[in-house]
Amino acid sequence: MKELETDSGAKPLDFIRQIIAQDQKDGKHPAPTTRFPPEPNGFLHIGHAKSICLNFGIAREYGGRCHLRFDDTNPSKEETKYVDSIKADVQWLGFNWQEHLYFASDYFDRLYEFAEQLIRINKAYVCDLSADEIRRHRGTLTEAGTDSPNRDRSIEENLALFRRMRDGDFPDGSRVLRAKIDMASPVILMRDPVLYRILRADHHRTGNKWCIYPMYDFTHCLSDMLENITHSLCTLEFQDNRSLYDWVLETLETPCHPRQIEFARLNMTYTVMSKRKLLQLVEEGFVEGWDDPRMLTISGLRRRGYTPKSIRSFCEQIGIGKKESWIDMSVLENAVREDLNETAPRVMGVLDPLKVIIDNYPEGLVEELVAQNHPQKPELGIRSVPFSRELYIERDDFMAEPPRKFFRLGPGREVRLRYGYLITCVSFDQDESSGMVTAVHCTYDPDTKGGNAPDGRKVKGTIHWVSAPHALSCTVNLYDRLFTVEHPDADKDVDFKVHINRDSRIKKENCMVEPSLAGAEPATRLQFERQGYFSVDSAQSLPGKPVFNRIVTLRDSWAKIEKGA
């Protein structure tokens, strides 16, 4: 895979990479420095993967570096367990911050000094208004705000007050430090924004050293500056914040001034992306945790069986822009198929077993048949699968009264057992009361071992199977999309949870798979032929007793025909 081909036009650059390439060409910086700045208050999801791939990808492509910086300025929400999981997820995705691991909290001392400096140049003041009063003074979208009564405090008084805030002389919420900008600004964020608040909470890194904490807008730009970030990439909702980002750095006359560029966050169909909604799914038991294989969290995707490469490839495919957009879930699904088609060994597994008895096959005889692990990749080798008189096939592969286009088993019809023999259905047994087919009787053609008829007759259908006495019985989770509608949270008046797909996980208990799978290691990815890609669940599998997760089905054009008919 070529990374990028700047001039050949092989792959057009997104608007951010165009800026970066131009800046590099102009000699603004020898190489870009970016950063991925998560707040450690939750788990990463596919939307974060887009940002990670962008920031770390740019660093890799342009010979720069990307910092991992935790934006931990709100101790009431942040925890160490999140920093650990975020680090693990970034690494799993295939990126490396090397020695550039930072925490905004590492800058608290310097941030405090910058705040005092702002006070000294009369650009910040301590405000005694309550949160509610501040809100009322802020004005509205169309009306200017009004000045705080404390706006004209002397520098000395502000300094003294701010120090007392730091020293714990005032209760939580009683005072804040505000930037002195313009209460009439059309940009509401610029109406004397709060820079520091009093908050007595145990910080996951600084403990109780501080009882005042800087706000995002004050922290982020200065952290970027301190790390010599060249391009500070963030999502669209921070566009207004750029005014304040620039104001802080300009007012403080900092030696460097990173450029903030905003791009559209990722939205996907058939899911929800907000931390709040994901949390709701977990807490209300709709899924079994943050790493539930149906969750589009990085840990959920990992457990489902998605490969890091497929997620990176997905992020490449969707592009970077400034337009609010919804990516089809099928694009993600296609990305794993594409990767796994290349790499996943093929095996046979029957999800819904139906017994087949080959009437003319000698009782007690067992043959070892040769199967390829990947039809297009002989280098993946071969394996042997046992064959005997009694087999399991997929219940869907038999119909008592099949339509003409059904290329599988039915009375009088001949099919090929993959890597086995051609068999013809002679009869079937049925449960009298339910009408359910309980077994199918066939005869085999002994001259067709391996699947080809010496007389050259063509058999259209090939089905998978497992020898009944040799089969390994196991549990398979058939995962599907978590929601039944494209935009579960589109309607604000309807709870998004009413759209949950009740069949998003179907737990199949007695699936029959090839005996060789008894030794499959957790996280192994396989293709069950004609079914889909599956992975060995790392949480539920036991030695010799694997549990499989369906990652994604194979494309199924028969399903379409069936639906249309």
Added chain:
RNA sequence: UGGGGUGUAGCCAAGUGGCUAAGGCACCGGGUUUUGAUCCCGGCAUUCGUAGGUUCGAGUCCUACCGCCCCAGCCA
């Protein structure tokens, strides 16, 4: 109604005034195939939110209008 963004196919997305508007997903045909998979070939925007204007020439420039998103946390 203030400010900031954004509109190219069903969904993404190239296009940076000049040959017939890239590419991917989805979809529809056809071929190969011991996975109804993969793979391969072909189709899929007389038109770029709308209306005017500038120009020999406009998706690209100008004007107006329309739609959608974000901003009134001591969250990030």
